[in-house]
Amino acid sequence: MFQHDIPAPFLLGTLDMQRHHAEAIFERAERIERQFAGLRTSELFQELAGKTVVNLFYENSTRTRTSFEIAAKRLGAIVINMDVATSSVGKGETLLDTAATLNAMQPDFLVIRHPFAGAPKLLARKVEASVINGGDGTHEHPTQALLDAYTMRKHLGNDLSNRVVVIAGDIRHSRVARSNIWLLTRLGARVRVVAPPTLLPGEMSQFGVELFYDMRKAVEGADVIMMLRLQRERMQGVFLPSQSEYFRYFGLSDTVLERAKPTALVMHPGPMNRGVEIETSVADLEGRSVIEEQVHMGVITRMAIFSVLAEQRRLVAENRSQELMA
């Protein structure tokens, strides 16, 4: 996760992420999970002691921001949440001016969520901190994809080769779908995407996934069914005629789930619209729904991401000091 025009190690997306980088994060997550078992405090984890993490959220997201915050705090970091709505950012300061200001304060990690694609990369070029993409527009949400894959590994085994993963919902506008597609295909999984044509760009087939309009055909023999949240504004006749018609053809109900493998996992990045994309009985199905577990694994995976990036930062710093002495 290095690039010549970006000063520090980063996590911006899964498109360019190599398999061994993902594996390194999974292994770190496993180690953290082992050490974490049975402990209620974070005292053993001081990997980020003295480091500063800034959460820069241009979109409201209590879930993701809290997950990053807990992950960083459990590793001993100081966490600052930039409340963008009341800061100078809301007064018209540009992203790059904010970047310059933050850079001057020398944080070690910047977690950014932004409504527009490419904003994290723009920021990463201008700061010394390691930038972690917490979701940018309709582009990428790499930490979600990593935690999803990590959750799958726990249930399906470390090798996801040829596992059938169905991603259903608003594919066109979903950064979760994009990041998952690129990561899962790299890990060898067979990814199917299913959505109404208005929410499914045909070009998606170039990413090595199978496209479906028919939910029941798509879930045939699936190992994982990942439902995406449907934004309310998309339901009102612009992309879709109605909420009930959407559920009828693209929602996940008991009868649809029956067509998947009997062990198939049900996933959702949250927050769910019960009765819109997923039936309550399916969302809460014991032994099949891993939706809550995803939230837990979110913290573990983000701890692993901070930990791996911190290690890379140390290596970069050592190399630099050696260069200086030479």
Next chain:
Amino acid sequence: MSNPQAIDLRDRKVGPVYTRHVNESTILISDARLLDPATGRDETGGLLIEQGRIRDVGAHLHRQFVHAQTHYSLKGLTLMPGMVDGRVHLGEPGDDHRESIAETLSLAAYGGVTSVAALPNTRPALDQVPNLQFAVRRAREAKYSKLYALGAATQGLEGETLTEIGSLTEAGAVGLSNGNSAITRPDVMLRLLAYAKAFDQCLHHFPLEPSLSRGSMNKGAIATQLGLSSSGRVAEILMVQRDIQLAKEAGAPIHLGPLTCAGSLDLVRRAKSEGLPITCATAPQYFCLNELEIGDYRTYAKLEPPLRSEEDRQAVIAAIADGTIDLIVSDHCPQDVDAKRVPFEQAAYGMVGLETLLPLVLSLHHSQGMALADILQSVTSQPADLLGLNAGRLQVGNAADLAIVDLDAPVRLSNTQLRGKSKNSPLEGFPAQGKTVMTFVDGRLLFDDRLE
């Protein structure tokens, strides 16, 4: 069906008149390669300027035989008519921080462009006589290249109500335009095309259906990968199709552009073969670059219409070669740094192009093997004819608006070498051949690269 004659406004037109800053001395330019795209003249010879006008041109003009107060011997260089740029966005009035009219016209002079057709999408728009006169007056005061204004076709460019087209014509409007906002209502468009016939005005329409073109880039795999909003070629094809039908219905000419894709160019090709008075333009960015230029969210490559696919780029080149495309315009659109140094979705559209028009147009000759005279017509005589200007030709009696160029000089385009204060060009590092060496307007030497 033949139309009645247009209202004769020749005795009522007041501007723009560019006669106040004429260089009164006689000037001889000799030993140059004379290139007049309109007539195909291509020979070594000279050109004599008297009272700011072309007095004589030809192989017989040599220093030994002609007495002139000033003499330039330009061996190895090419003398051609100054270019006429059919589509330029102004920063003034309203956005002088992007570029003032004087700056725009000085950049034109640096680029070998001696006449500029300015779009009316300023703030306020050039939809009333005083606004139009303001722009023309500023241009006259600047004493650089000449500005000719396209009058706004609808009030406030809102596409609803016609402007006073007759009065705008008298004030010097050389055409009508609605800037970068297409006129979406077919009924307004039809009435506009019909009414403009009375004043012999041609509508220069920007054919991009707004409801289908709100995206930041061209629709396709790259947009999907970058997670950017996108709009497809259909926005352009649909509007070109509609415009051709409406122009046919109104029995009026229409000029469309910039066009960027195979589908719309095919429609124009067919309309022309049916004898309809349709003309169209493209801009160099659409035959030099494609959507890959956006790379990692490079906002300088965010254009309207967007950069298209490689197949479309090839289709644009083919349409220039077969004469479907009449004009090559710069579509010069200065944007300040703050409008471009933001996330791609938020960035403003447009690129500067006046200074790079010549080398990019010449790339069609150097890289595609097109004949010099053919491609240079699209930046000289053809835009001049469309705008009704006595320009774009080495013709005795015309104003001495001339470009002296080195057709073969290798150049690597560089944004730091751009002279304007807005440097938003996606062509950084583009290898090309050809540069402007001197520019004359009304016989005045505005720019001499040999002295810089």
